[in-house]
Amino acid sequence: MKAAVYKAPGAPLVIEDVPDPTPGPSDLILKVRACGICGTDLHWSESRDGSAGWRALDPNTVMGHEFAGEVTEVGSDLRGQWRVGERVCAQPFFGCGRCAHCIAGRAYRCAEVTMRATAELTGAYAEYTRVGATSALRLPEAVSYHEGALVEPLAVGLNAVRKARLEPGDTVLIVGAGPVGISVAMWCRFFGARHVVVSDLIGQRAERAVAFGATGAIDASREDVYSRVEQLTGGQPQVVFDCVGVPGSLQLAIDYAPFDARVVIVGLCMAADRFYPAKAITKELDLSFVFVYRKRDFEIVIDLLGRERIDAGGLVTDRVGFDRFCQAFEALKKPSNQIKVMLEPD
Ligand SMILES: [Zn+2]
Ligand SMILES: [Zn+2]
Numbered sequence: 633m634k635a636a637v638y639k640a641p642g643a644p645l646v647i648e649d650v651p652d653p654t655p656g657p658s659d660l661i662l663k664v665r666a667c668g669i670c671g672t673d674l675h676w677s678e679s680r681d682g683s684a685g686w687r688a689l690d691p692n693t694v695m696g697h698e699f700a701g702e703v704t705e706v707g708s709d710l711r712g713q714w715r716v717g718e719r720v721c722a723q724p725f726f727g728c729g730r731c732a733h734c735i736a737g738r739a740y741r742c743a744e745v746t747m748r749a750t751a752e753l754t755g756a757y758a759e760y761t762r763v764g765a766t767s768a769l770r771l772p773e774a775v776s777y778h779e780g781a782l783v784e785p786l787a788v789g790l791n792a793v794r795k796a797r798l799e800p801g802d803t804v805l806i807v808g809a810g811p812v813g814i815s816v817a818m819w820c821r822f823f824g825a826r827h828v829v830v831s832d833l834i835g836q837r838a839e840r841a842v843a844f845g846a847t848g849a850i851d852a853s854r855e856d857v858y859s860r861v862e863q864l865t866g867g868q869p870q871v872v873f874d875c876v877g878v879p880g881s882l883q884l885a886i887d888y889a890p891f892d893a894r895v896v897i898v899g900l901c902m903a904a905d906r907f908y909p910a911k912a913i914t915k916e917l918d919l920s921f922v923f924v925y926r927k928r929d930f931e932i933v934i935d936l937l938g939r940e941r942i943d944a945g946g947l948v949t950d951r952v953g954f955d956r957f958c959q960a961f962e963a964l965k966k967p968s969n970q971i972k973v974m975l976e977p978d
Contacts, residue, residue, distance in 0.1 A: 634977070635694045635758035636957055638749070641680045645757070645958045650694065653754060653762035657709040658729070660763050662701030662720065665777035666951075667756040667975045668785065670698055671810055671877075674965050675902050676749075686902045695749045696757035696975070697724030700771060700780025710765050719771040721780040723930060724748050724755075726764025737927030739767060757957070759977045769930050772938035778951075778974055779937050782944045785972070786933045787925035789815025792898045793823060795922045796871045800824030805861055805869040806846070807885050809837040811947065811972050812898055813875035814844045820871075821845030822942065827865040831857050831888075834967055843946060857888050868893075875899050883907040886917060894918045947972045 633652050636645040655661050673695040682688045689695070700721040706714045727734040727742025734742050746764065748755040753762060771780045793816060798804070804820045806813045809832035820828045828846045832838035835851030842849055848864040850857055861869060870893060874885035877899020885895050886907060895917050912919060936942045950973045952960045960973050 633759040634954055635754060636696070636954070636961070636975075638677055638689050638693050638695060639691055641688075642678050644962050645677070647954050647958060650754060650758070653760055655705050655707040655762060657707045658765050659707040660703050660710070660714055660720070660765055660768055661705035662699070662722070662761050662763060663704045664696075664699050664701045664756045664758060664761055664975075664977050666700050666781040667696045667977075668698035668781045669961055669964055669973045669975065670785070671812070671964075672900055673697075674961070675877075675900070677961075678965070679902050684901075684903050686900070689749060690751065693749045693751065694754040694758050696755035696761070697748050698781050698784040699756035699761065700777045700783070701756075701761065704760065707765065714765060714768075719777070719780070720763075720768045721771060721783050721930070721934070722763040722769065723767040723927060724784065726767035729764070729766040734766065739927070740924055757975055767927070769934055771934060774940070775934060775937045776945075778948050779944055780934075781974060782947055782972065783930055783933045783937070785811050785815050785947075786818070786942070786944060787929040788812060788898070789819045790929045790933060791925040792816055792873060792896055792922045793819040795920055796873070796894055796896045798823050798825060798871060801826045802870040803827040803861075803865045803867055804829065804871045804873070805857075805888055806830045806841075806873045806875055807852075807857075807881060807888065808832060808875035808877075808899060809834075809841045809849075810875065813873070814841050814947065814971060816873050816875055816898065817841050818845045818942065818944075821847075827867075827869075829861050829864055829869070831860075836969065837967075840969075840971070861888070870894065871896065873898055877901040879903050879905040883911075886912045886915075889915060889917050891915050892917070894920070897921045948974050950974070951976050953978070
């Protein structure tokens, strides 16, 4: 099958033929219909080693973890439970299905977890991909493959907003208007935040978040974020989300937070960072870090998409085949007006 293959840190991906995945007894093989390009993959493809806590990629691995597709093969233990032709999305990792972490829907903590972008498991920047049945979820008719591929980034936002213990009527500041920031803005609005202010170093990107639930936008390149939030909301945020995840962004979130605020770090920084603890201590901030989602978050997102309680279609700003994929991936490493670019392998 065709896949976009990682070669070396900072080098463009290359479309190559790689071996077709084969199903284990409890696996499904999907024909990938849509796979979103994620900021994690952009950072990851440039990272040289694992010293900052995020493993480096091995050459010739295939990334891609925001996907939906059609079942083409069913593992021998799953006959009668799954059928060829079913439409599904899946969590990007899968575990044993039996341990406490797996049962809690957090398979990424399982001692036997299988991760994508490894020699064992090619990711979904490919024609086909293998998923563990425990990680797969059926898509209702009303949910398109594109929406199915958006379930993952939407689940990231949902998990972050839950961790923030958002209360109806809260004022929220979201630092960073990329796909993660927009997903967080959608959920803050959904759960009844009164003001959802998004700041970004590119004013246009911040403005765009208004279409997805933000109530105010700040161009951080020329406005003072702290005082602008006060102007826009008549008060101060109870919650500040760092949805950037580069060195320095954690400190910014701390600087923008008022006394007693909850600061939630969502953006995944893959480098060493420094911040000034005293600036968080004297404000008595409540700092929390969030990682991915529970399986239940996927179920909630799929259900809400299927009943049109949330609308995510506008997040897809471009769709590319393999012919344009590697260029599109490189282009996203620089600031652009794209939100989510979808690979459609056909
Ligand atoms: Zn992602
Ligand atoms: Zn397990």
